[in-house]
Amino acid sequence: MLLIHCPYCEEDRSELEFRWAGEAHIARPENIAAISDEEFAEFFFLRNNEKGLTYERWRHIHGCGRFFNAARDTVSDRFLLTYKAGLPKQPVPVAEKFAAIAEEKSVETWEQTEGDAR
Amino acid sequence: MSASSNSGSFRIKGAGRHTPARTARFTFDGKSYTALEGDTVASALLAHGVHLIGRSFKYHRPRGILTAGPEEPNALLDVSRDAARRQPNVRATVQEVFDGAKIASQNRWPSLKYDIGAFNDALSPFFAAGFYYKTFMWPREAWHKIYEPIIRRAAGLGVAPTEDDPDHYASRYLHCDVLIAGAGVAGLTAALSAAVTGKKIVLVDEQPEVGGALHYDASTVIDGQNGYDWAQATAAKLRAMPNVTVLTRTTVFGYYNHGFLGLVERVTDHVAKPSKDAPRERLWQVRTKKVILATGSIERHMVFANNDRPGIMLASAARSFLNHHGVAIGHNVGVYTAHDSAYEAAFDLKRAGVSIAAIVDTRDKPGEAVLAEARTLGIDVLTGHAVVDTSGRHRINSMTVARSGNFDRRKIKVDALIVSAGWTPSVHLFSQSRGKLKFDEANQRFVPDVYAQNAVSVGACNGTDDLAELIDEAIMAGGGRLALSGENRFDWTGGMVGAGEGAGPDHAVKAFVDFQHDVTAKDIRLAVREGMHSIEHIKRFTTNGMASDQGKLSNMHGLAIASEMLGRPIPQVGLTTFRAPYTPVTYGTLVAHSRGDLFDPARKTPMHALEEAEGAAFEDVGNWKRAWYFPRRGEDMATAVNRECKTVRDVAGVFDASTLGKIEVVGPDAAQFLNLLYTNAWDTLKPGKCRYGIMTREDGFIYDDGVVGRLAEDRFHVTTTTGGAPRVLNHMEDYLQTEFPHLKVWLTSTTEQWAVIAVQGPKAREIIEPFVEGQDLSNEAFPHMSVAECTVMGVPARLFRVSFTGEVGYEINVPADFGASVWKAVWERAEGMGACLYGTETMHILRAEKGYIIVGQDTDGTVTPDDAGYGWAVSKKKTDFVGIRGLKRPDLVREGRKQLVGLLTKDPKEVLEEGGQIVVDPNQPKPMTMLGHVTSSYWSEHLGRSIAIALVAGGRSRMGETLHVPMADKTIAVEVTDMVFVDKEGGRING
Amino acid sequence: MAETATRSLPLSGIHGGSATVRLEPAAPATRIALRVAMEDVGTLSGALGVDLPVRPKTSAFANGRTALWLGPDEWLVIDEGESGLMTAAANSGATHSAADVSHRNTAILVSGPGAADAINAGCSQDLSLEAFPVGACSRTLFGKAEIVLLRTAEDAFRVEVWRSFSDYAFGLLAEGARDAAL
């Protein structure tokens, strides 16, 4: 059960209060009626599904009700930062980034623990 | 040795910490025994000389008690308080005896002593690891029909409970600064150190009392006093501090993400007569800032031929039984070890009057100190020797000893044998937290290396053996200042992993690595020979470590044997992952309060009780209970529904529509927002009017629908489907907050603010008229699709003139607490006028007769507004709305899409099955080409025939065409028609 | 028609609790769900006679009215009397949304030394006085129901819950209360 910092409530809360809302910073095309089938498919279906640093949206649905953005490492599930909706993509502070890389290396992934000889 | 009391002839007078006068009676396989309070089932049985406890999984070999803790693989029992409170697979070494306990052995038939299944042991040469992958394949059906049932019956251990569990379980969330797992010397010291900082501390231990290894280790002195006494005093001190919670009989079973841990507390399983209010177990869900892991270590057994006989036991277990429970495990005990700890067990036993047949040590050079002490006590030590075999059918009666590398063997008579191959740090929780282990080559063990969460390991689980060092480490981890001294009698040396001498050669020798699953050293070698080179493959092929003890004893041995066989060092072979739970956790505990009425909220409308009183049958719609139909005395469902349908069309009916979702959309940009969220246009809707709206997602498929009323320029009352309410609100919030944040509009769920009483039918107006104030109900003043704020029975109400039946219809919205009162009055009047109450079934039929769709029944997430025949609801003028682009994709505009149409069966009495599939040619071979399916189908009492709605490929171009619905027993011919079956002109609705 | 509708509360007649926890349904109250942008908070506060709190997880009380911060532009305003909250808001002159939710919610009062433990049977928030002091409030989950939790005293809470979830919430509180008394 994740612990998530809500940038509106300014507090860490249990994942139970939140709902994941997909990849962040995918703007709905302003001229959506005019885009091509390919562009629509990309907008609506294609996602980065990053292994590592990902930007995503959450909604504090059983809390303040706000949607917000988060940067999370999908290998360690560590949150690097969260910030309010509407803000542009926030860079991950360098220290956090290094910590995340270190952590990603430090966590026992299944490849490491269950892999064969390396 | 004295048989001092009836609590067992193996009790040692003066030994142990239980009070002789406090006894408890229990039965084992029908025979009655007396135990002392504080005994585990294991210690109580051993006190009576009972060593044969169970049978193994595969070979049904006789098994005894190997350990004194939760790592026990053999002594698994069925423990019951009464018929409904029966628990299989209970560890005898953990379960405390309570007065009246009924205990039985498992996995044997007809009895523990004479078990038919033991025949498997004789056939064991055939049952090598993975043998079942290589046979049982012929003929094809035989696996499922013959072999598998036999294997299943032989496998499994305990018998599942067959009655509903009458006990209850509790759950609690808990927050703290530091959680300390394990209350041995390290955990207690860390707790003391952390407690003085004022932080909120939770100290957890799985045993009934704190102390950990001090339970058996009687020679350790801490702070100048006996270690165990120090532990109890320290716990008392901690308990008295307001910032400390001490939980005993509580296991930290899982260490999850972000400082979240699962604990299970066993509250009543040790109590003879538990209070009714006490839960059997309590689940603690803890969120902590820091974890101190003080989980200790687990002693390993020695791997050698026939190392599994009852009476063979870990050295530390023998010490626990003696020093804590006051029970000797035998009269003449042998010792086989590769580690000094077993010597201390021998010393304790010897001093208690038990004779020690010999200490057999694989090492040439055991620790000097223990060797000297053995000499002093006159114990025979055979260094550089191995135990290569044992004998004894239901209990060991001799061990066969050989000098290393020598074929000369001699038998030594024993009635018990204690073993130790050294200690494995308990890194389970550390590993669950996703920390990374490193291999300590010198001591052949894995210890914590890199932490993934804010945790620290102290003591034996961290590979810290020296007591002074351990205390320093624990104080440091706690973060406080503390002066504490500790003294051990002996510093231990030694240890080995893998098979000892006598575990091979492979033919016919069973040297067990994993007791419960009967995995032997040769099984592991076989796996490697067969190409299983990854430890995970070896585990899965042999099932080593997959039994209910999850490899607490077997993993390191298995790994070492594989490593030797592969010729690769242990860290290169890898380690299987430690998974939660640390020890098995009762489902009931994980479920806790979520059972029965609290399993899932049953949402009821304000009128529910009144409907119940009228005899309503209810159906589940999402979380809601909705009145389904109102049978009168003697009516079955069909009769009741036919009556309701007819009455509504002829007179009127009263219906509870409260569950419909309602969203208050308020703000200057409200219309603009709805324009973007619905396919329809809303700026043209005048206050006081309603419109039916369709909502699509970006993909263009129907997502929800409902009537929207405009109450004012800046205020809309939006309704949604019952099941769709939460997701529609979330969907709207998503767009409002993240795509259209510039719009000044807010959304509030008002579903439950309003009780909604629908009155439909020719007499609807007449029925409601006397209750309504402040609104002229005439057709001119309040035509179909109107909304007004007015007063009903003196309370502010929202009145809608809407119809989901095709008749004149009103929906009275009153504040929910008034719902019952208004309903009662309206129904009283309606009943007097010959109207009826009707439920969702009648509602479904009446709307189908009019061709109104139900989203989720007639549509399924693949249907566009046009497919549903609602193309008119998609604005052609708007330049944007959610779904505008998705609707134009090639597949959504192609010819031949499935469209909603009406179906009339050729035989008017025939009612189609909802879900029936439609074909052109019913005689075509399978697989048939299907055109679509029946989405709604009913008997229409009003029409005196059946009607149906269906999704049919190219449906609207097939009007009049005959199609077929092939059923299992017949084929039903149908004609494609329009979807409106009643009052096509729509005159009634405006009546 | 002369007959006037009477009000029946969802939890009327229910009672429960344990040696350390008292559970009782709250008296009927007037409530609005209030939404207003930051710049108009002052205006609305004036109109309602209670300062809408702007710090997360806090509430304010004045003139018989309690305003609970639920989100950055969202408050639940509770008046335990029959008051004109809607009218007061409407007369503020500022752009806002007020929806009457007096009957959508009902409330359960939880008090006694075991109150926090009882609520922690299903609520994942830290209810220690440091983390959740008197006056603190939050929307959160209680088991499988959403609630708004307000601490009214060191050992007393008000649990606001949608009416159709109130049976469930009361039932779970009763279980929590039983366990908290052990």
Place this chain on the structure above:
Amino acid sequence: MRKYSVFAIAREAMRAHKGWEAQWTSPEPRSSYDVIIVGAGGHGLGAAYYLAKEHGITNIAVIEKGWLGGGNTGRNTTIIRSNYLYEESMDIYEHSLKLWEGLSQELNYNTMYSPRGVMMLSHNIHDQQSFKRHINANRLYGIDNEWLTPEQAKAFVPVLDISKTARYAINGAALQRRGGTARHDAVAWGYARAAADRGVHIIQNCEVTGIRRGPGGEVQGVETSKGFIGARKIGVSAAGHSSVVMEMAGVRVPLHSTPLQALVSEPLKPIFPCVVMSNTVHAYISQSDKGELVIGAGTDQYNSYSQTGGLQIITHTLDAICELFPMFRRVKMMRQWGGITDNTPDRSPIQGVTPVPGLFVNCGWGTGGFKATPGSANLFAHLIARGEPHKLAAGLTLDRFRTGRLIDEAAAAAVAH
């Protein structure tokens, strides 16, 4: 390859099982192959086997970053069924089920396919309508699936609670008798052994780190932790990691990788005769040959490659299981674990060509890929060998997300496992 049989076992029993040969070898990679398959799960190994057996291509490497069968093949709850709704789905799952029926004999490896029946519980009218839609479609397509009354369901699963007072009382069930379970490891191992026997190289502990492409954009081979390995055809069958591997070739696929958890109980004597699934209360359960109750939990809500999930997912699943089977409250969870599932927007798989010449993809099996193993592998082999999909898999293309021709089993309210 030495044939497995009861006689072989008897012979080996006489000599302490010293004569068994390795089931597969661990060769060093060649510099190039005709075909490289990324991912040695059941789907990838099976595809290699069918390429060798049915298409005469044996110069194949299956490259696996961990140990073979260690991904979702070895982590799932082994449910097999084919009673899907849409023709595209029925085609592939029924093809698969037919292969399951003869797989042990085909591979000379006991995969323990056990047609013990898969029962889906209906709790309300909506479930009933949906199940009957499935049953009718299945029947006209030649796939068994039948409606049971609550009493018939109880007769089939005696421990089922069919009382009317249950929170979500059962109003019927759909049963596919040919559905059931199989032994997951045996499927991977059986394919590995049979493929290796035909000359396929299975290269474990070798991580693909890049896909090299030629001047025309066509694939030339893969960069790996063991160096570059050439091939003109690459099939990606990497389950939860499909996005990561496809990204190496610059191809984006509509996938979410999500943790999916499962758990087993302590071993019990036979109590549960088949597979039972319930969509309404979100749970599925069966009993393994070892006696463990095998229970599938739901997916966690967020993207993750961590293979760990939240405890709340497990507790919610057990809530439901204990509601359906109240006597299991005293049973104990022995082990929980997680896998990474790759989920598409319409919950149907993607198998087909990609915009990159020579690159083929098989992914998006979500929570239900195990049942498809033989069928998917068989058709993937066809795709790689012929360069175009078999007609049974023709609807599974990437292009459907452009045209909107989705195969929305989730929307059709099928149980998605």
